[in-house]
Amino acid sequence: MDLVILFIVLAVLLVMSFMAYAFWFAIIWGFKHALRKGKPSPASTPSPNRSCQNCRSEIPLNSAFCTFCGSIKPSAIVGELLKDLAATERQLERFNRTGQLGGAAYTRLKQEIAAERERLTGESRTTSTTGATDSRRATPNVAPVSVTQPAATDDPFKSSPSVVAGALLVGDDSIVIEPVPTFFTEAEPDERDARSSYCPAEPAPPRRSFSEVLNTFLEESNIRWGEIIGGLLIIGCSTALVVSLWSEIAQIPVLKFLIFTTVTAALFGIGLYTEHRWKLPTTSRGILTTATLLVPLNFLAIAAVSSSVEAQSGLMLGSELIAPAVFLCLVYFAGKVLTPDWPHLLVAGVLGSSIGQLLVRHFASPELEPALLFALGLFPLACYVTASLWMLKRSLADGEITEDETIAIFITVGALTFAAVLPFALLLYKGGPVWLTMTYLAPLVSFGGFPLLATGMLLWRRVTSRELVAARTVGASLALLGTAIVVSGIILAWPNPASIVPAALFNFAVFTALAILLRLPIAHLPAAICFALAYLVLFHVAAGHLPW
Numbered sequence: 001m002d003l004v005i006l007f008i009v010l011a012v013l014l015v016m017s018f019m020a021y022a023f024w025f026a027i028i029w030g031f032k033h034a035l036r037k038g039k040p041s042p043a044s045t046p047s048p049n050r051s052c053q054n055c056r057s058e059i060p061l062n063s064a065f066c067t068f069c070g071s072i073k074p075s076a077i078v079g080e081l082l083k084d085l086a087a088t089e090r091q092l093e094r095f096n097r098t099g100q101l102g103g104a105a106y107t108r109l110k111q112e113i114a115a116e117r118e119r120l121t122g123e124s125r126t127t128s129t130t131g132a133t134d135s136r137r138a139t140p141n142v143a144p145v146s147v148t149q150p151a152a153t154d155d156p157f158k159s160s161p162s163v164v165a166g167a168l169l170v171g172d173d174s175i176v177i178e179p180v181p182t183f184f185t186e187a188e189p190d191e192r193d194a195r196s197s198y199c200p201a202e203p204a205p206p207r208r209s210f211s212e213v214l215n216t217f218l219e220e221s222n223i224r225w226g227e228i229i230g231g232l233l234i235i236g237c238s239t240a241l242v243v244s245l246w247s248e249i250a251q252i253p254v255l256k257f258l259i260f261t262t263v264t265a266a267l268f269g270i271g272l273y274t275e276h277r278w279k280l281p282t283t284s285r286g287i288l289t290t291a292t293l294l295v296p297l298n299f300l301a302i303a304a305v306s307s308s309v310e311a312q313s314g315l316m317l318g319s320e321l322i323a324p325a326v327f328l329c330l331v332y333f334a335g336k337v338l339t340p341d342w343p344h345l346l347v348a349g350v351l352g353s354s355i356g357q358l359l360v361r362h363f364a365s366p367e368l369e370p371a372l373l374f375a376l377g378l379f380p381l382a383c384y385v386t387a388s389l390w391m392l393k394r395s396l397a398d399g400e401i402t403e404d405e406t407i408a409i410f411i412t413v414g415a416l417t418f419a420a421v422l423p424f425a426l427l428l429y430k431g432g433p434v435w436l437t438m439t440y441l442a443p444l445v446s447f448g449g450f451p452l453l454a455t456g457m458l459l460w461r462r463v464t465s466r467e468l469v470a471a472r473t474v475g476a477s478l479a480l481l482g483t484a485i486v487v488s489g490i491i492l493a494w495p496n497p498a499s500i501v502p503a504a505l506f507n508f509a510v511f512t513a514l515a516i517l518l519r520l521p522i523a524h525l526p527a528a529i530c531f532a533l534a535y536l537v538l539f540h541v542a543a544g545h546l547p548w
Helices: 002-038 076-098 103-121 127-137 189-196 210-217 220-244 246-251 253-276 281-302 314-338 343-363 370-395 403-430 434-462 466-493 497-517 521-542
Strands: 142-149 162-170 175-183
Touching (some): 220 281, 281 343, 314 343, 314 403, 343 403, 370 403, 403 466, 466 497
Antiparallel strands (some): 142 162
């Protein structure tokens, strides 16, 4: 029966892991496909038509000449130069109206602008044509018609095109079309080259195949997010499994050591293999981070409550002695990949907090004195705070925080925080009524929030590189979260004066240190409030108004 349950649990873990990764792949592929399908192609967006500089009519995109007056279509460079001339002319008009510029200088600048515009547009060559067209346009019942006839050559831009401008005369008995032939000189070389370089819009690219979409998905950023989501699902499912099978695990001691230890060791082995043999740093980091977060859950499974005789068997005691040694080696080798500058600090924080669960499992009870409960909760948090502060000191040794160091800091703080939360939660569970136990342990809440506050503030104030803006933002978020946890220790201690005073004095010390070391004067305000609260409570205790 024991082996059947063992195989069932292993199968459930494997199936949940596979489903988590498959679900993430399906979501990413669906989003990419939807965004690709709904995004318009840049080549399919039509370009606006240009206006003729002579008659101000619209010139079609695929036409080289104005279909109304026959003027040459300006190139893109000429169009930009004409816009600059128009802006300069408007500014000169403003200066002339305000009296800042006038006389000969104003007249000369206007003449220079007019000469430059004539040179760009060739107005001197088309004056006769424009005048003929305007005279026809002034006649009643006359509709101007123009037909462009390029010369019969291989390249229509190499020879002078002929334009036939006709006048449509409508009389009482007949309709007469009088042709008015006009000719234009050959275009300038720069304009001819600009027109010859015109190419029609390319058609929209074909839809990508499934293999191309899969290759795009298998980029480093997508794999990293997939591993984060998959790792979180594995951690959450494993936690739910421990909680749901708490009594079964306690009744079958062999499951305590074999199931979770074997699965976690296998994940460590896969992560180290992909790092050293397959040379996949992103994948190995994701797997090793997930395995490191599973280590405290292994100790939580070992520390399952059992009142049976088997709970004190030699196998259970052996597992409690062997597990720390096994995971010490595995976490150390994983730390050399995840946090190469301080792998020993990762081991000390994770294993120290995890061993605290075994101490809580053996010594915590509802009849235990509040001072001993406080000591049991202080041990894992002391390991957590010491490792975190030492890590911050190592990262600031060279005076600069690099991108690799920020990643290592986030991994270390995350793993140590998760490892410290579990023994504290187990102590609340075994210490009797939760809210009564919390009033005794409230100063530890403020103590446990200090590493998050310190890490966030240091990243927020010391990271100045533009490439690390995201890390600075995450640091500010951690600082806010740490501040909330530190302050919540005072609230959770109410109405126990023996817990309110230590929590308030600790907060006073923390905020004062931040104000002095990081040059943050605003931190003196919460520090003063916490000190005033501690003084007020101590005064009423000394006066006999409140019991200690």
